Amino acid sequence: MNLFVRSNPSLSLHIHGVLRALCFSTDTTAISHSLNRRISMVEDPKVPIIPVLEKWVQEGQVVTNSDLKHFIRKLRKIHRFSHALQVSQWMSDQRGHNLSPGDVAVRLDLISKVHGLEQAVTYFNSVPESLRGLEVYGALLNCYAHYKHLEEAEATMRKMREMGFVRNVLSYNVMLNLYYQMGKYEKIQVLMQEMEKWGICFSNITYKILLNAYVATSNIEEIKKILMKMEADPLVSIDWYAYVVAANGYLKAGLIDKTLTMLWRSEQLISGKSARFACETLLSLYTAVGNKEQVYRVWNLYKTKGRSLNSSYLCMINSLLKLDDVDGAERIWEEWVSIVKCFDIRIPNVMLSTYSKKGLWEKAEAFVGKIVASGIKIEASTLDRLATGYHVGGQMLKASETIKKAISISQPGWEPNVYTLAACLEYLKGREDVKKIEDLLKILKEHCHSSSVSYDRLNSSIIDKENLCARALDHMEGEDQALNGERPAATEFEDKNSAEI
Known part of the structure; x- marks a missing residue:
């Protein structure tokens, strides 16, 4: 009996499609031939969505502008930005719908996501002055902030001030978050003073950006003040994440008791x-x-x-x-x-990484054996970690054979642990095993086209051959952190209100 049920790609796609159809459906009867369902089933962003709309109309069916705006909102929500942009353009180009400032703002945001900042700015410049209201300038500001174009974002904010468009918290949150992301903490204070001058109330997002900024600068006193303001502000509903951010700040400062207090408060929410x-x-x-x-x-x-x-x-x-x-x-x-x-695969891989670090190659070998015996198709990343375990344990012949197999079953874009690979080549060179060296390099050339694992690099001074074992473990640990998604202490905040401008 298999220990695991391998994830079935076609089954996953089917389930994914069903979930998207449910996300789109506003009719509890979920009519199979509805336009909602037809749009939801076109998941590949490279497949145009317009033929679906045109076929619907050719069949004599009705689609209103309200329907189209609903589709755009839903498509944006599930990050199908290209399709949302196509619907937006079809709505005006083929249906003759006069765009409102809100429609323009949405399209500007979509162009930025699909085609990049340059085309978004070009589109903005083509928009008539009569339509360039708060929503459109707000969308432009979001675009510059997303791409971290600080000078352009500040210039847009100045223009919005001149036009009287910044008397709400949304634009300030965009700039505060941009300053936080770019480490411009002194500018955060200036912007806060401006908000206080104009009587602009802080939102939940504002407070969280400030908390993260003060954690980044280890400003314990300001962390305390922000928490007190949040707890006292009747317009703000403090949540678990605010206390988690504060806990991280106290932890950085070595204040363990305060950290535990913040974690307890967070848990209650x-x-x-x-x-x-x-x-x-x-x-x-x-x-x-x-x-x-x-x-x-x-x-x-x-x-x-x-x-x-x-x-x-x-x-x-x-x-x-x-x-x-x-x-x-x-x-x-x-x-x-x-x-x-x-x-x-990440779960067994993290176990293998630990066995490898501890030199427990026999345990790692048995662990992989159990996975294979259960019927699971082993992946290159798993064998790569086993090879590193052999390397650390001094089993270099096994390491060489295993990393060769890992490379041979790898998918395009995957790369082996370059330090374990270099150690294997050094070992084989020491044994003067020309045949095994040639076989390994042949498979490497066939499957790994990246310069980072090229033969020249493996033989250059870039690879420190005196510390291959330690470097291999460091490489593996870094890869684990990237793949496993270490919990961030701070998050880039997106103001949902501004996203739907």
Whole structure:
């Protein structure tokens, strides 16, 4: 009996399509031939959506401008920006709809996302002055901020001031977040003073941007002040994330007691759809504090709230491994194995990475053997980690054979651990095994076209051959962090109100 059920790509696409159809459907009967459904089924952004609309009209069916705007909103919501832009353009070009400032703002945003900033600016310049109101300038400001074009964003903000368009919090939030993202903290203070001068009330987003900025600068006193203002502001509903950001600030400052207090306050506010993300964030922060007892408590509490997802198991296993609780991580792994429906390669990979770091190559070898025996098709990234484990454990012949196999089954764009690969080549050169060297380089040339794993680079001074083992482990750890999605201490805030201008 297989331990795992491998995720089926075609089944996943079918489920994905059904979910999108449900997202589009406004009719509880979900008529199979509705325009909603037809649009939802065209998922490939390279496939034009216009023929679907035109066929609908040719069949004698009715589609109103209100319907089209509804489709645009839904398409934007699920990040099908190219299709949303096509509908927007068809609405005006083929249907003769006169665009409102709101329509123009939406199109400007879509052009920026689909074709880039330059074309968005070109479109803005083509818009008649009569339509360039608050919504359109606000969309332009968002575009510049998204691409971190500071000077252009500031110039747009000045223009909006001149036209009397900045007497609301949305534009200020865009600029505050831009300054925070670019580390221009002194400009944040100037903008706050301006908001106070004009009597512009802070929103939840404003406070969170400020909290993150003060955490970035380790300004503990300002973190305290912002939290006090949020708690006292009747117009703001403080949530779990605000306390998590503050907890991270206190943790950076080494104030463990205050960190734990903030985490406890955060936990009291967790509810609804954000519960999973919130609990994973708490797990990561309690791990950073080094409090294993709280990690287990949060995990057990989270499991009572419904089905745990792969990402949650990955987060818990990562947390226990960072706390050097390998036995605990193995227990969670076994629990995951017993319930998993869709196999997530990141979870066994993080276990393999730990075995490799500890030189437990026999354990890593047995672990991979169990996965293969369960019927799961092994992936290159898994064998790459096993090869590194062999490397650390001094089993260089096995390392060479394993990394060769990893490369041979790899997908386009994948690259092996260049330091483990270099160590394998050094080993084979030392043995004067020309045949194995040629075989490995042949497979490398066939499957890996990136210069970062080229033969010249492997033999150059760029690769420090005196520290290949340590460098291989560092490379593997960095790759794990990138793939596993380490919980960020701060988030780039998007004001949902401004997004729908």
